[in-house]
Amino acid sequence: MEKFAKELTGKLALVTGGTKGIGRAIADRLLEAGATVVVTARNHPGDENLKSYFIPTDLTIPSETDKVVREINKKFGTIDILVNNMGGSTSPSGGFAALTDEHWENDLQLNLQSSIRIDRAILPQMVEQKGGVIIHISSLSGILPLYESLGAYAVAKAALNNYSKSLSKEFTPRGIRVAAVSPGMVKTDTMGAYLQSLSDTSGRSVEEVTQDLMTSLGGVPMGRMALPEEIAELVGFLVSPRASxxxxxxxxxxxxxxxSF
Structure with missing residues (x-):
């Protein structure tokens, strides 16, 4: 693997939602591969060890998208790799009846529309340079929805999967590869907070609700959650020349x- 150690040298990567969890692991992995990495998030994590260039932004606000891209282009140049990792849900549990128009809109903005907007801003420069890679971080929920607690999120991720496929059909002939990555349960602070909230509302232990969640997915043969670094390793391969x-x-x-297969 030594010959692949710096395979992204000279490449500029943007990782949205890249200051913690899966996004942070992806950013660190691309840095290790030699890329220059820019990360965005709504708030700085306050981590002095953050090695990527950070731009505070809320990509659910349309005007923020072009601002971010202009800053990156001015400081670093054109973007070669885009990893759309922003996502999540603040919708309540309780199934369909618990979701208002606002809940649906919030989850669609965060998990679908924000990716579409940042793609729209960056694709023209990728087309001009006749190359680039876009990775959409989706979720297993987009295939196996958990209606009780993540209904709107699951619908948004399913739409993201379809959109990602559509984008690849249109832009691959122009030299731009597009793919999606759908993690299952990943051991992040966000997942921990989610499991704790389920525990608090159900009166059951975190261990019990974790097992229930695994069971609702049909069981996890590996018997554990993924580590963020394991997701990042897949993304690191997909954006590399080895995945051409x-x-x-x-x-x-x-x-x-x-x-299923």
Whole structure:
């Protein structure tokens, strides 16, 4: 693997939602591969060890998108790699009846529309340079929805999967590879807070609700959650020259939970 150590040298990468969890692990992985990495998030994590260039922004606000891209272009040049990692849900549990128009709109903005906007801002420069890679971080929920607690989020991620495929069909002939990555349960602070909230509302232990969640996915043969670094390793490969023939796919990385191929 030593010959691949700096395979992204000279490449400029943008990782949205890149200051913690999966996004942070991806940013660190691309840095290790030699890329210059810019990360965005709504707030700075206050981590002095953050090695990527940070731009505070809320990409659910349309005007913020062009501002971010202009700053990156001015400071670093054109973007070669885009990893759309922003996402999440603040919608309540309780199934369909618990969701208002605002809940649906918030989840669609964060998990779908924000990716579409940043793609729209960056694709022209990728087309001009006749190359680039776009990775959309989706979720197993987009394939196996958990209606009780993540209904709107799951619908948004399913739409992101379809959009990612559509984008790949249109832009791969122009030299731009597009793929999606759908993690299952990943051991992040956000997942920990989510499991704690389920524990608090149900009166059951975190261990019990974690097992229930794994069971609701059909069981996780690996018997554990993924580590953020394991997701990042897949993304690191997909954006590299070694994946030059890979486009238009959705990689499920879930410890074997998905019952289909």
């Amino acid at each position: 023939y890979i486009t238009g796919v959705n990689y499920i990385i879930d410890g074997g939970a998905n019952p």
